[in-house]
Each structure stands twice: as C-alpha cells, then as structure tokens.
Amino acid sequence: MSVPRSVAAHRGAVMELLRSQTAGKGAEELPLLQALGRALAVDQHAPLSLPPFANSQMDGFAVASADIPEAGAQLRVAPPVPAGAEPQPLERGFAVPIMTGAMMPDGADAVVPVEKAVPATFPAPGDRNAVVRLPPVTAGTFVRDAGSDIAEGALALAAGTHLGPAQLGLLAALGLTSVKVRKPLQVLLVTTGDEVVEPGAALGAGKIYDSNGTLLEASMRQAGLAVVRTGISDDDPAALREALLKHVPRPGATREPVDLFVTTGGVSKGAYEVVRQAMAGEDVDFLPVAMQPGGPQGIGRFQGIPFLGFPGNPVSCLVSFEMFLRPALSAVLGTPQPRQAQRARLAAPLTSPEGKHQVRRGSVAEGIVRMEGGPGSHLVHALARSNALVQIPGDVTELPEGAEVEVWML
Known part of the structure; x- marks a missing residue:
C-alpha cells in the first residue's frame, strides 16, 4: 500500500x-477593461512620470517659502490657478490661489492651505488689489512632486501581476489603453x-x-x-x-x-x-x-x-x-488571486482523522466559524451554505470550542 x-x-x-x-x-493584447482578472504578460514600465508635473495637494496659496519670514508676511494675490491650467511663473512678493491637483507655478515651492490665510478665503475673481497674510511655510509643504508616485521608465507592474481595478487604474493613469496579458x-x-x-x-x-x-x-x-x-x-x-x-x-x-x-x-x-x-x-x-x-x-x-x-x-x-x-x-x-486566508475561532469542538489534512466547510462571521454539515463529501447543500474552507492539519485530531483555525474565504 x-x-x-x-x-x-x-x-x-x-x-x-x-x-x-x-x-x-504566449500573450494577447486587450483593452484595459477586458483585461480585468487576467495576468500581465510582460513587465510594464511607466511611459511617463506620475504625477507628470508638480501639483498642489490642497486648496490654498502657492508661494515661494523664502518670501515668508518667521513672523509671517502679507503678499499680493496673483491670478488663480485652476486644475488643468498652465500657470504663469510666480512673481516675488505674490501668492497664487491654487486648487487641489493644479500645476505649481515656476518659482513656487510650497502651498499654504486657504484656512490658514487671513482672510481665510480666496479673493473675488478679478480683484487686482487683493492681499493675504500667510504664516511661514517649509519648502515642499503640500506639494506633490513630479514622479513622486512613479518616475518615467520605472517598473510599474511586473509580469505575472494579477490585474484588478487598482492595477488597471494605474495603467490608465499612465495613458495606456490596452495591455498584454497571458x-x-x-x-x-x-x-x-x-x-x-x-x-x-x-x-x-x-x-x-x-x-x-x-x-x-x-x-x-x-x-x-x-x-x-x-x-x-x-x-x-x-x-x-x-x-x-x-x-x-x-x-x-x-x-x-x-x-x-x-x-x-x-x-x-x-x-x-x-x-x-x-x-x-x-x-x-x-x-x-x-x-x-x-x-x-x-x-x-x-x-x-x-x-x-x-x-x-x-x-x-x-x-x-x-x-x-x-x-x-x-x-x-499569476491569476486568479490566492484565496484570502485568515484565522477564526471554532463555534463548537471538532474531531479530525489522524494523519489526514481535513478540509471542512464553514460559515465565518465576526471571527467565528461554524461548520456547515459534516465531513462527508456528498453534502452539496452544506457546501452551498458555506463561505469558507476550514483547514485542519493532519497532526490535529481534536480541537475545543474557541480554538483558532485557518480558514480560506470563498
């Protein structure tokens, strides 16, 4: 035997x-959404940097940090920079109203959130005489540098990566419309x-x-x-x-x-x-x-x-x-994604045959697993009620109520 x-x-x-x-x-090229759930066939490098330009992390005022001493400073307000616009270079002694995600002007190296300004609002559009008082700020504050997420040419996703929504979103952010999958x-x-x-x-x-x-x-x-x-x-x-x-x-x-x-x-x-x-x-x-x-x-x-x-x-x-x-x-x-393994406590004691890895069916809720049906291999109804496979190693013959076991979520 x-x-x-x-x-x-x-x-x-x-x-x-x-x-x-x-x-x-081999591989095939698919539109991004058709590649959902597939595995990447080749290493994908970034064709551009993300973000592709330095931009503001907050609604606020883009400034040159050197223009604001420790006591703060009153600066003139330049025309605003909405998201999607190309700004003019920052003039010394000015602060530029800037929206979240908008491109930082040349010469600006920090952003002061609008709520820290006096007054704590943006001036009316077209107000050429507006001024704002701002506290001191360190260079780089609330600025997303170009390439701070990923630099052009860097490895974005390795071959074999399972393509879920997040991975496809990255490829779209890099400007790609299709991808090679296995x-x-x-x-x-x-x-x-x-x-x-x-x-x-x-x-x-x-x-x-x-x-x-x-x-x-x-x-x-x-x-x-x-x-x-x-x-x-x-x-x-x-x-x-x-x-x-x-x-x-x-x-x-x-x-x-x-x-x-x-x-x-x-x-x-x-x-x-x-x-x-x-x-x-x-x-x-x-x-x-x-x-x-x-x-x-x-x-x-x-x-x-x-x-x-x-x-x-x-x-x-x-x-x-x-x-x-x-x-x-x-x-x-590289696909499908592995089953999520976690720990759960037994709702009732169980026994298992010595020397055999037993796989029981169970339902997990709030960290407790309850067996569905017995160990029989014909219990399809019990299987349909289950949301997890309970893993009992071969060297375990019995476990008390409350014992921790590994479960694979279905």
Whole structure:
C-alpha cells in the first residue's frame, strides 16, 4: 500500500505539471477593461512620470517659502490657478490661489492651505488689489512632486501581476489603453459515470444529476480558465479515451487542442474506475493524498498533455480544485488571486482523522466559524451554505470550542 502524499507535495506536483505547459502559451493584447482578472504578460514600465508635473495637494496659496519670514508676511494675490491650467511663473512678493491637483507655478515651492490665510478665503475673481497674510511655510509643504508616485521608465507592474481595478487604474493613469496579458489555459472538463445524467433529463432508478460539471466549470471560469465540455462520459474506457484524443494535436484530430485535461470520478480502487482504465499505458499516476475529502487523485500526462483526475463526489471535486489546481494557477499564471486566508475561532469542538489534512466547510462571521454539515463529501447543500474552507492539519485530531483555525474565504 503506497504512503499517502502530503497536500503540500501534491500541490507542488500540480504546479510543476502546469509550469511547462504555460511557458509557451504566449500573450494577447486587450483593452484595459477586458483585461480585468487576467495576468500581465510582460513587465510594464511607466511611459511617463506620475504625477507628470508638480501639483498642489490642497486648496490654498502657492508661494515661494523664502518670501515668508518667521513672523509671517502679507503678499499680493496673483491670478488663480485652476486644475488643468498652465500657470504663469510666480512673481516675488505674490501668492497664487491654487486648487487641489493644479500645476505649481515656476518659482513656487510650497502651498499654504486657504484656512490658514487671513482672510481665510480666496479673493473675488478679478480683484487686482487683493492681499493675504500667510504664516511661514517649509519648502515642499503640500506639494506633490513630479514622479513622486512613479518616475518615467520605472517598473510599474511586473509580469505575472494579477490585474484588478487598482492595477488597471494605474495603467490608465499612465495613458495606456490596452495591455498584454497571458493567454488563458484551455481545459477539457469531463465528468464520468453511468449513474450520472444531465440536469433536466429524466432521473431513472439509481441515477443522479451531474453537479460536478457545473460546480467545476463555474470554479474554473471564475479562475480564468477557458473551459471545454464533452458532456458526461459513461463507464466505457475506450469511449473516454476517444473523447480525450479528439483534443490532442495529432493527424485526424477533430477538435481544437487543449492545455489541460480534468476528469471527475473513476480514480479510486473500485472495479469500474473508468478513468484509471482509460489511462492505462499513459504517463499518469493514481495515488492517495493525505486529505479528507479528496484523497484519491490522478496526475500526469495523457498523450503529453497535463492531466488531473479528481474524485467523483461533488465536495471532493471542489476541494481538489481549491487545494491543488487553483493555487497552482495562481503561482504559475499569476491569476486568479490566492484565496484570502485568515484565522477564526471554532463555534463548537471538532474531531479530525489522524494523519489526514481535513478540509471542512464553514460559515465565518465576526471571527467565528461554524461548520456547515459534516465531513462527508456528498453534502452539496452544506457546501452551498458555506463561505469558507476550514483547514485542519493532519497532526490535529481534536480541537475545543474557541480554538483558532485557518480558514480560506470563498
């Protein structure tokens, strides 16, 4: 009997499996908003500085700090500088009304907020005789220097960066309208089993509706994968092989090649494990992982293309994706973003099998996690009520109420 592989070791094996496949995927140029959630393909350097010019951080008066002694000074008021305008150079002995974000005049090196002026208001437009008394100010006060955010030519975003709203906002601020992103992996998803029928079909005796297809395809699409489905494969190994071979690059192939095969079901040690039988002669291993649920796993290459075989129970399927494939995609492709891990306290005591990393489903609110359903891998309703995966390490067999655990927010 083989020794179960650790969760960390299997996750590492999935990463290595994907790494070579993703290296040659290439890039595509997309408009910024279409790149949301994708990973940057190349290092992006700043084509200009941000800010591109020195500007005011406050509504106030732009001054030369040397014009104001420690006792303060009364200065004449120059024409105002609104945001978006190019100001005239500052004359000595003058203060310039300036708005937040407006360009600093040449000769000005500080801004005095309007509320610190006497009077604490801007003069009426066109008042050529206005004066204002201002307190002393240090050079650089309330001034955003050109390039203080990022200098022209500096690295703005590294290749592999996940492009969320903040990253796309930076690219827009740099004047870019499109960006090079990594092409998504295309995965063929196959659910298996004679007992499984498509939702909406008649449900005969001994049959169940396929939830794995919807569950995994939704998870994969959310993670940025391009998903191809074959429909449900029965328990005929030859038919399953033929369905997979249609997506392998070879003479006579009738479908577009894919980058990854993922199957559900048929990976245990039963008499009718169709995936195991279909993979005979391929570079694929079927092995136990020290995890519950989701212990039986398949990994390797079918006709040279990466292959992952997940268990057939719905919760086992999702846990396998979340524990192995999704983190590998994050590490190798830069997208999706890793699940947020945090600590929460147990609302009730729990037990866990020795030597197995248990992944329970739970609901987290105000720092407390409550289990949803038991450890069974068929509890889809409990899964749907959950917002977190609760991680119980293999060396932990029981925890009291109030104990801290790691949770991954879904």
